[in-house]
Every structure is written in C-alpha cells, then in structure tokens.
Amino acid sequence: MTEDTKKSAFQFHGNWVDFFKIAIVNLLLSIITLGIYRFWATTREREYLWSETEFIDERIEWTGTGMELFIGAIMVSILLVLPISILSFVVQGAMIQDNPKLAITIIIGLSLLIYYLIGVAYFRALRYRLGRTYWRGIRGGSDEPGFKYGLSYIWKNVLGVIPIYLLVPWAMISLWNERWNHMSFGAHKFHSNADWQDLMKRYMLFYLLPFLGVLAGIYIDISSAASGEISTGESTALGAIGLLLILFYIALPLIALMFYSKYFRVAVRGLRLHKLEFDFKARSKDWILLFIGNIALVVFTLGLGYIMLPYRNWKFFVTHMEAYGEVNLDELTQSETTRSKHGEGLLDAFDVGAI
Amino acid sequence: MANEVVDPFFSVSHFDGKTAVRRKVEIQTIGKNFFLLENERRHGPFAFEYMHFVSQTKGNISYGYEDIDGWRLTLSGPIPEDLKPLLPATRTYGSLIDKLGLGKASVAFIAASAAALAVIITAPQWLAPIIPQSIENNLGDALVGDFGGRICSTPEGKAALSKLTNSLDANPDDLQVEVVNIDMLNAVALPGGKVFLFNGLIQQAESVDEVAGVLGHEIGHVRERHVMQGLLRQLGLSLILGGLNENVGGVFSSALSNSYGRDAEREADSHSIEVLNEANISPIATKGFFNKLSEMTNEENGISSVTSYMLSHPLSSERAAKFDASFDKERDYRPALTKDEWAAITSMCANDKDVKSGFGFDFGEE
Numbered sequence A: 001m002t003e004d005t006k007k008s009a010f011q012f013h014g015n016w017v018d019f020f021k022i023a024i025v026n027l028l029l030s031i032i033t034l035g036i037y038r039f040w041a042t043t044r045e046r047e048y049l050w051s052e053t054e055f056i057d058e059r060i061e062w063t064g065t066g067m068e069l070f071i072g073a074i075m076v077s078i079l080l081v082l083p084i085s086i087l088s089f090v091v092q093g094a095m096i097q098d099n100p101k102l103a104i105t106i107i108i109g110l111s112l113l114i115y116y117l118i119g120v121a122y123f124r125a126l127r128y129r130l131g132r133t134y135w136r137g138i139r140g141g142s143d144e145p146g147f148k149y150g151l152s153y154i155w156k157n158v159l160g161v162i163p164i165y166l167l168v169p170w171a172m173i174s175l176w177n178e179r180w181n182h183m184s185f186g187a188h189k190f191h192s193n194a195d196w197q198d199l200m201k202r203y204m205l206f207y208l209l210p211f212l213g214v215l216a217g218i219y220i221d222i223s224s225a226a227s228g229e230i231s232t233g234e235s236t237a238l239g240a241i242g243l244l245l246i247l248f249y250i251a252l253p254l255i256a257l258m259f260y261s262k263y264f265r266v267a268v269r270g271l272r273l274h275k276l277e278f279d280f281k282a283r284s285k286d287w288i289l290l291f292i293g294n295i296a297l298v299v300f301t302l303g304l305g306y307i308m309l310p311y312r313n314w315k316f317f318v319t320h321m322e323a324y325g326e327v328n329l330d331e332l333t334q335s336e337t338t339r340s341k342h343g344e345g346l347l348d349a350f351d352v353g354a355i
Numbered sequence B: 001m002a003n004e005v006v007d008p009f010f011s012v013s014h015f016d017g018k019t020a021v022r023r024k025v026e027i028q029t030i031g032k033n034f035f036l037l038e039n040e041r042r043h044g045p046f047a048f049e050y051m052h053f054v055s056q057t058k059g060n061i062s063y064g065y066e067d068i069d070g071w072r073l074t075l076s077g078p079i080p081e082d083l084k085p086l087l088p089a090t091r092t093y094g095s096l097i098d099k100l101g102l103g104k105a106s107v108a109f110i111a112a113s114a115a116a117l118a119v120i121i122t123a124p125q126w127l128a129p130i131i132p133q134s135i136e137n138n139l140g141d142a143l144v145g146d147f148g149g150r151i152c153s154t155p156e157g158k159a160a161l162s163k164l165t166n167s168l169d170a171n172p173d174d175l176q177v178e179v180v181n182i183d184m185l186n187a188v189a190l191p192g193g194k195v196f197l198f199n200g201l202i203q204q205a206e207s208v209d210e211v212a213g214v215l216g217h218e219i220g221h222v223r224e225r226h227v228m229q230g231l232l233r234q235l236g237l238s239l240i241l242g243g244l245n246e247n248v249g250g251v252f253s254s255a256l257s258n259s260y261g262r263d264a265e266r267e268a269d270s271h272s273i274e275v276l277n278e279a280n281i282s283p284i285a286t287k288g289f290f291n292k293l294s295e296m297t298n299e300e301n302g303i304s305s306v307t308s309y310m311l312s313h314p315l316s317s318e319r320a321a322k323f324d325a326s327f328d329k330e331r332d333y334r335p336a337l338t339k340d341e342w343a344a345i346t347s348m349c350a351n352d353k354d355v356k357s358g359f360g361f362d363f364g365e366e
C-alpha cells in the first residue's frame, strides 16, 4: 500500500465535548477515591484519544489497563519511596551526630540513583506505551529493559553540561536516538539518526539571550549615568528590573519553546521504521500558540481546564505528525518483544510527563 | 418481523495478530465455539468464553482472544440478537464500577475513602504503643547517638539533673535526660526516651522550676509515645504522598517538616502539670517560660529545619494560662532543687571541657 495522497498519514477525529465528558467524570471519581482512580482515568482518556487517531486507514488502539498502572505505582512506592524516606531519617540522624560525610554521601548517592532511575523511567515509559499500542492487531515494544539507558542518561547529560552547557543539544538528540533505536513496531525496528548539529543555531539563540539581556541592562545603566541625571537613578533601576522580568518570564520561555520546536522536528525527522519516514510539521509559532492556549484555558477556567490539556496536547501531536513511504501489511508481522506486566509507575513517581 | 430483516450494516472484520492484514469474515457459530470464514479460508475454531472486550468506538466493538496477541474481531453495526448473549461484556469505567453502576460505586468509594482516611490519620496513635520499646531505643541510639558530642557532663550537674528527673517520673531508668551545649531556647524529646534540654534554655531560665515544667512536658511526650507516633506519621505520609502522588522531592520536605499536632502538645502539657503537682513544684514559673518563648518566636520564626523533626512547640497564651490555672496560692510549694544543685546544672556546659559547641557542621576541624 502506498501513501502518496495529500491527506496526512495521521488523522485525529476526536472532539473536545466527548473528551470532556470522560475527563470530568474522571476528575470526580479521582477525588472520591483519594486519587486511586487516576490510573483508570488515564487509561480511559488514552483509550479515547488513541481510538480517535487514525494512521493511514485504521485507528490505533490503547490496550493498557488501569490495574497495571496502579500496580506499577504501588511497586515504586514500596521499592523506592519507602527506602528513600527511611534514608532521609538516617541523613537527619547523621546531621544531628555531626557526621556530615555520611549525610553527604547518602544524599549524593541517592541523587545519582534517582537521576539514573529517571532515565530508566523515560525509556520504560516509551516501551510501555509502544507495547500497549496496537495498529491492525500489531503492537510495538522493546526487548531492552532500559537499565543501560539509565547509565547513558547520566553520562550523556553530564557530558552535555561540562563544556558550559554547550553540548546539551548533543545529549538530547543522542539520548533520543539511543532510546528509539531500541524500539520496534511489529517485526520492524525503529532507526533514529537525528543530527544534533542541526539544532545548534537555535540553541545558541537560547544560550546567548541572557548575555544579551545583561549587556542591554549595562547599556541602559551606562547611558543614563553618562547623561548625568542622578535623579533618574531609581527609575533606571526599575527599568533594569523590568527588562530582567521580561527576559525571564517572556523572552526565555518563548525561545525555549522555539528551541524545543526545532528539537522535536529534528528528532522526529531522524526517525525511520522500515520503509516509513516521519516528520513533525509544527513550527515555533504553533508550539507557542499551543502553550498560550493551554495557559489561557487553565487560567480562565480557574484551573478546571487542566483536565482538557491531555486532549489538546495529543491533538497537537497527531495533527502535526506526518509519515511518508509505505507499509507492507504482509511484512508487518507481530512483535516478538516481551512486555513488562506493570505500567509506568516509575515515570509517574518522578512526575516527568511527555515522551 | 425481526426474523426477516438481515441487517445490511452488520459487518465483521478480523486481524489474526500475526500480520497487519485485515480480513473480512463471517462468524459461523457452533454452540459455544465459532469459526471465522474468509473467502477461501476458515480460521478457528475459537471459543466465545476466551474472548475479551478490547474497545468500543462509534458503533464498532472490538474483542481480543485470550493467548493470541493482537487477535481482533471487530463488529460494526447492530449486533444480531443470537450473537449478543455469547459475547463478553463491554467495559467503560473499569470492571468494578461497571458492575456496580456509577452511582453505587461512587457511594462505595466515598465510604471507603472516608474509612481509609480515618485509618491513616489514627494509625500512628494505635501503632506506636505496639512497637516494642527496645526497637525505639535502638532507633534513638542510631539516629541521635551522643548528639555529636554536645552532651554536657559534670558529676555534680549529672546528679542534680537525675534528682530533678526522679522527682518528675516514677520510672526514670528508661529516660535519658541531658543538657546539650546548644545556645537555643528549646528542648526536644527523641526516640528511645531521650530528652535533651538545650543550654540556651537553661541559661535563660529564671528558676529551676521553669526547667522542671519543660522537662515534665518532654517526659509527657515520651510517656505518651508521641515520638514514635511522629516517626510513623512521617513514614506513612511519605508513602502516601510519594506513592500515589507526584514527586519524590515532596518526601524529603515532608520528612523534614513534621509538626506535632496540637493534641500531642496538650497531652504533654497536662502530663507536665500533673507531675509538677505530684512533686509539689510550682507551675507558675513554667508560665513565665511560655511567655518568654512566645516573645522569641514572634521575633524570628527560625528554629532550624534540621531540628524541626524533633518536637517543636507551637505556642499559645492558652497553654500558659493552663499552667497558671493549676497554681494554688494557698499551697506551700517547694523549690525543685536547691540553689547549689541548680547552679551545678547551669554551669555544667561551661565546666565540661570535652563538650563540643554550636549546632551545624564544622567542616575540616574535628
């Protein structure tokens, strides 16, 4: 089957009213179950969003269950949160007893462990989601458990930061490639070879902005000093503060979004699955509109709009995704990967959302 | 009428889970089993009882099959009456809610949540007395040790301190009362019956009676097992907050900021008043201590976060008033200790040459 029509390979058919009906019941049920229902809530929302998402000519299907998410969360709670809280007592004890070496050793060790587990969590969440996503009866997955990826997550991020943060784009793209190169859909492996250098121009913009801001501040200072108007000293200071506020609350987030937009486009474009290639069509403007829309939605509904964010984000993702090439249905055979029996509790525990 | 209508919109499609090829099939039912008939092929036999519901969208219902990954049977349009009873139930909210109905399930959830909250809130109170004292003692030794060498000790001071303790408690052997060389207006009860009076409190006390009231209060915390309750509450909270909610960072902050409930403080105060009364020590000085403390905390709200998991003492004029009310003008109270004994306690830290001072880290120097 070739796909050469103008129609995008990814179509979204959902509407916000249907999603809202699901989300509002989810919210109420989550409240009266002290949050426990939220695993089933997530599942219902995904079932809806997936089922309204069409790839080529067939809708995809979410088969994850609330129970497995719940079990995942319980496991993380017992295996991770309990030991950490016990260790935090030990740290307090060590501080009381004037043993800063022990306290600091535990804190550093624990931080490293948590950082490692965040990496593992990212990997396992992607693997879980692919493993629960079916298209024409075929699912994705990975045979890697993600423990090696956790190590990469540490050393690549550290290496990215060492040269005064200049290699952060390399770390991001390299980790993306590593993650996806271990994933597969059906019998086909994903191949990812996104190039981090495509990102550098955009990154330098983000990187240099604070310096430019400081330079501008100094310029204002000097020019007002040169003009000799001592009485305006106060208003100049206010001006500098205003400039800083604009810099940090408007300019920086905007440029961060512009960078992320480029990152995601470069990353998705680097992805291949057998004879399929992918693209992500959203430009910086689209990302900025999405975020402004999200913020407005939450603010103007006094927070309730929060429950609609999964819908907006998913719709944004699907409508901008694009695929080219062909899928041979006879060749697309079932995945042989093993699947973990529990959900993304680890990711959940660290509160790191998107893929 | 129903018999003669062959619904034109009813159709069945099938994925075998092996490839992505979609097959248009017909269902051939034989008792509780069925075959799927394609043009020239027949798939099966399958049993209805091994089918399970997968999804339902816009008139399409999809079913899976027990052990066959990706096996799908998708029915579109109105399902024929004879097929309906053979198919597994659909799922909307989750199997439990679907079974009970949304209304009944909601009521059940609210009841269960209320019960769970009650258990979680009260658990530390009834769990703490069950935990053996020996475990708490080990915990106290492990956590606190010798308080980083800051415990002040002279023979005379020790003797005076244990005399004071003996007058306030019937079983002073399982208590460890110490003065620690920290210049803060505070006192703490820690796991394992450890009660530490900070030297700042000793130095600023106007009389030994004032210290007796504070000591009685801390002993109250020990005797009511408040310390263990606090530890259990911390653990429980971190489990609930960390496990069912988002960030692990919250665990640290919640572990560090444990505050005892007003109830615990009230109980400890009552204990103090009681033992002062039995020892015939005037409670009026303790009232003065509370006033001093409230002035101080109004100025700076800073008891360091390191100590905050020990017992902190929220203040109120109500508490001072309680000590005031228990004072009997007619009664002939005796001083808690003699002048010399009290002097031995106030000078204990100054006279102990080995004791370390301050609070916090001394990096590099031992």
Ligand SMILES: [Zn+2]
Residues within 6 Å of the ligand: B217, B221, B264, B265, B268, B311, B312, B313
């Ligand atoms: Zn207290």
